[in-house]
Each structure stands twice: as C-alpha cells, then as structure tokens.
Amino acid sequence: MIEELRKKIDELDDKIAELYLERQRTVREIGEEKARTHAAVLDPAREKKIIARVTKQADDEQKIYLKRVFETILETSRAYQRRLVAPVTPLSDNLRRVLMEGKKYFPVSSTVACQGVEGSYSSIAADKLFEIADITFFRNFEGVFQAVEKGLCDYGVLPIENSAVGSVNAVYDLMKKHRFYIVRSIKLKVCHHLLAKKGVALSDIREVYSHEQAIGQCSAYLQKLPSSVKITACPNTAVAAEMVANSDRNDVACISSRNCAELYGLGILESNIQDNDSNYTRFICISKTLEVFAPANRISIMMTLPHESGSLNRVLNKFSTLGLNLTKLESRPLPGTDFEFMFYFDFEGQIENSDTLSLIAELDQGTEQFTFLGSYYEVAQ
Template sequence: MELSDIRSRIDGIDDELLRLFAERMGLAADVARAKAGTGKAVFDPAREREKLARVAAEAPEGLRPQAIALFSLLMSMNKAEQQRILAGGNPTTTSSLMRRALKGNDEPFPATASVACQGVEGAYSQIAASKLFRVPNISFFSTFEGVFRAVSEGLCEFGVLPIENSTAGSVNAVYDLLAAHSFYIVRSLRLKIDHNLLAKPGCALADIREVYSHEQAIAQCADYLERIGVKATACENTARAAEAVARSSRRDVAALSSRDCAALYGLDIIDANVQDSDNNYTRFVVISAEPAIYPGASRTSLMLTLSHEPGSLFRVLERFYALDINLVKLESRPIPGRDFEFMFYFDVDCPVGAASLGTLLDGLGDVCESFTYFGSYTEVL
C-alpha cells in the first residue's frame, strides 16, 4: 500500500473518531442532568474502574496501556464538561466568585495604599512593597499573624509577605494563614535576593563567631555559613538581625541582610552576595481580605488535599491536561497529624477570562478531598 493511501485511511479514521468524540461529549449534558436529578457526584469511581477494566480486557495486548490512557483522558474531559454544565448559573461556585471579583479595565492595581509588612525598615518585605506599590504607606508588624490581623481589622488595606523561595521552597506559615483567614492573593512579585554579611565598622570576617538572620536566609546561605565556621541564630527577619547587630556591644556578631540595611543601621558589608545560589529569588504576595482580580491576571494559586489512595494525584493532573491548563508550580507538604498524607500547592498559568479555568475550579471538588482558592492575579517580574 502506498504512503498516500495509508494516510488517506488514517484521515478517514480520524474523521470518524472526531465525530464520535463530539457525540460522546454531547452526551455529557444528558449525564449531568441525570446526576443532578439524583444528586449523584460527577466522579463515580466504581463506574470508572469497571469501564477501564473492560477497556483493558478488550484492547489488543500490545495496545493495552495506550487504550487505558486514552479512555482515562476521555472520561476526564467528560467529567469536566459535566461539572461545567452543573455549575452554570450557580452563584456559590468558585468561578462565580472569580467573576464577581474581576475589576474593570478602568480600575488598575492601586499605586498607593496602606500596606502591612512583617519586620522593620530595610526588610525584604518592605523592599518588595516599595516595588509593588508606587507610594505605599507601610506599617510594620513583628509576625506574619500580625500582618494578617492588621488587614483583617481594617488597619491596612493590604499585606505583603514572602510565600516562596527558589532555594528554600514555600513559606508554609503564610499558606496556613491564608487558609485560616480566608484571604486572597491579589498580586505577586519575583524579587532577586542577595544576602550580605553585615558587621560593625572595623570588623573583619575573621572576627565573626555568630551570625543572625531569618531562618529562610540562613537556609539560603547554609553552605557559606558552614564554610566560614560560625554559629547561626534565627531572628524574626533579616532587618531585625541587622538592627540586633547594630545595638549589640559584641564585635564578633554579624547579620545576613540586604544592602539597604547596611546604610540604615550603620553597618559595613564585610562579604557581599553570600547566598549559596546566585539564582536566589523570593516570591512576595499582596494579600487582601476580599477577592480582587485586576486586569491582566493570569496566575491562579490553589491548595488541594487529596485522598490517600492510588491515582488521587493523577486524577487531578489529568484534569489539568484535559483542559489544556499550564501548571507552573506543584509542591507537596505533609498534612500534620496524618501519616504519609500530603496537601499540594498548585499555581496555574491561565488567563482569568478563559472558560477552561472556570471549568477547572468548579470541578476540582470532584477529584480531591478539599481545595482552597487563593486568588487570581498578575505576577510582576
């Protein structure tokens, strides 16, 4: 058979596959209505197991894995379509919340605002806030919880907090507080972090025996600290560390902090850019008590808890794939008090106006135990 004849047969088969696929997806509306009438969940694990077992039994032996993968994807797309239909017009769905939070093109992200930060002047959170807002009115608080409380009580409109570092990973405490307060992310910034060793004027590196800094900064400079052979002591944040060194009567202490803190607290930079990786970035987020999605938003953050059973993560990832949504972050974290069970942080890259994003958000409850929507926003680089 000539190649042109083979391709002609393939095209004919593909045309028939496409017709049958459209017919199969069209039946999703009938299935959705039937399930709505009975209150049945979209995800029916017994039905799926039965279906895939039949596919495995009937497929040619050499094509069995491919057949199972194909029908798994077909069922995932069908479930997503059912969820879209069932969620239509429901004001309590996540997609409805998202639509209500959308700001018009004439309402851009604010240039000025009252902003809560953790730490003191010179902290990286303050540097981030000054990049995120043109003229921020910054109030400082000693803890992450204090920042959330300031926003919750209306003392500040927004808070700016670190949520992830390229070396040390996610800041779990911030995720926990976001979930506990039911707050939202409305903006983020990817900030290059250069740690510097700051000491009193006249001190040399050979004099230093102890270094103060935030635990994340210590982790980001762990190899360096081991190499110079000093004790590392954790502080509230890097700016507090610089302040502590400036106030100390000792001359054998130093701080891992920003260049800004050297000028602010009258310290010398005795070693610059000491982080273990030069590709050291921290993501800072702007938090708000109310959902607000500003024009151009294309990043969405989620936290999911999955059942402790085979295939639970696969079902979630399969949904992303079926809806052609780009996943830019996936990080697991143990669930306290539940051995070998994990929650997952997801960030997706998808324009807020895309119908697929709403379909995903309204259908996640069908493939996980629980999930939290942290908001949709623009990331500033």
C-alpha cells in the first residue's frame, strides 16, 4: 500500500518540478523586462495577492503549509531575478568600487587601539594579527571605537564573543553607536590562571579580581573557593594583574594570563582554571575606512526588522536560498523602543560573488536600518 502511495507522490513531484521550471522560465522573462525598465525585483503587493489567491484553494488545515510553500517559491523567484536585475544602492556601488581596486593584503604593521593595559588579551590578539603592532591602550571599549573613528589609530581590536559565556554585549551595544568596518577577525585560545604576588599561598587569598567574562569562564573553579573569598569585577584581566601587582595587600589574586604573570612579576597559584579547555575568544579588528583584504571569506551585517510575525524568517530564507552558511545571529534591544531589536548576522561568503552582493543591496534597500559591517578573513589560532 505504502509503495503505491509513494509512486503517486513521485508522479506528483515530477509534475510539480515541471510546472516550477515552467514558472521559472516566465520569471526570467519578467526579470528581463524589469531589467529593461529598471523596475524593482521585489513587489510586495503582488506577492501578497499571489499568497491570498492560492491559499483560498486550501482548507484551514492545509492553508499554512501552502502559504509556506509559495513563500519559498517567491523567494527563489526573487533570487533568480536578482541575477538579471542587480539592485544598485550607494553601498553596493561603494563595494564594487573597493573590489575594482584589486586585491589588498592585510598590513604588516600599523597603529592599533586596544582596551585595558599591556598584557590584555586584546593586545595579545593584536600582536597575532599584526607582525608589528604599535598599540595604544584605552580605558574602555568605547575609547577604542572613538580612537579609530577620530583617526587616532588606524585599527582597533575588540573582543566580540567567547565560546563559553557568549557574546560581549558591551561591544555589540557600542556597534550601534559608531561607524566602522571589520577588516579581520581572530579566534584566540584563552587559558586563565590564578595569579598573586610571589610567596603568597592560595589559603591567603581573600579577594579575586578579573573581568566579568573571565569570571564567568572560571565559574566552576571559583565556586570551589571558600565562600568568604570576594570576587570583584574590573575592566580587564590585565588591569586585574596590574591591580594585584600594585596593591599593598598580600591577600588578593587575579584571573589573568601567563603573559601577565611575566609582565607584572606575579606567581601562578593555579594554572588553567577555565571551565572548558576549549575556551576561545573571538576578536574583531576594525577600521574607519571600508577595506577588503584577501582572502576575505566572512561577511558581517546588522539591521532592524519589522516588528511583525515572520520578518526574521523571511530574511533567513534569503540566506538559505543562496546556500549561505549563517555562523552567528545576535539580537540586542534598541533603547527607547517597544521591544524592537537590532539583529547582527555573520555568514560565510565572498562579497565579490554577484549573488551575495545583490543580496546585500536588496537588504540595504528593504530594511529601515541596515549597516554593512565588513567582509574579512578570520584567523584561527
């Protein structure tokens, strides 16, 4: 019985495929006409009419499924037409101009802004990205953005996410405020150690300093310490090491790197105290100007979406239709709004690909707020 039904399904599938291909041939003709008349690919009113018409044929049980099928058909039709009618925006023109300048290679040396003090993980990332990094340190993440924006430094290096505790929300929130482009990223393995002045024993410790992310990454270890030990957050793991080194107290320790132990003359009380041995932090390198360095294979964008059902799913379908692998999706609330969000997307792709560039232009045209954050290469350590 089931084999007979499957045979019938196969026959129906063949008919659907035949009709779909016939539809695509007509879609191409419409696309060619749109290209000739400079008409937009997307016609929301027309698509709503199509959905309304075809779903009238279905009962209540099947209506939602038929709607989803035709939403996918319409999305693939638009993707096909975009090859014929490439959307043009100031952003896409700017990207094409940058690409026409030819391949550029990441600089060997430059001035770089980092948050914290010498020995911070951001500075370690900067030294990995540049063979010669002339680093200027700033008190907070906003100082790094401002240094790049004002031209005080050519580049800035900032932590963006950690494999154990997730996104660095403070950086994501600042990304909404500042103009910049991501030109490279690096995934750095992070090993945390408990540091104190030389000669101090673990039993002497009454307070531990570190950055909130490092505290979160070492939560299991910290829970094993006596409840009387105070855990104090500070701006940076290197700042924490500096605080311990400069303190008059002998009962304080910090969670920091082996590099900081050497820099600030501290001893290591406990090594590798992070909860997960595969503890990685991802850093981005930002620039004031739009630059695409070979071999760029990752793209980041941010946008707002209509506060309505299915708006995020429609955007995700665009990536799926083009076979683009989404590697990161983050949402952050927009202050002063009624539960509206800014969405951040990272995906694998080459900006020189015409389909990808057309998608960027379409999103730029079709969303209230859209920002292209960069096309770049990610270095793995």
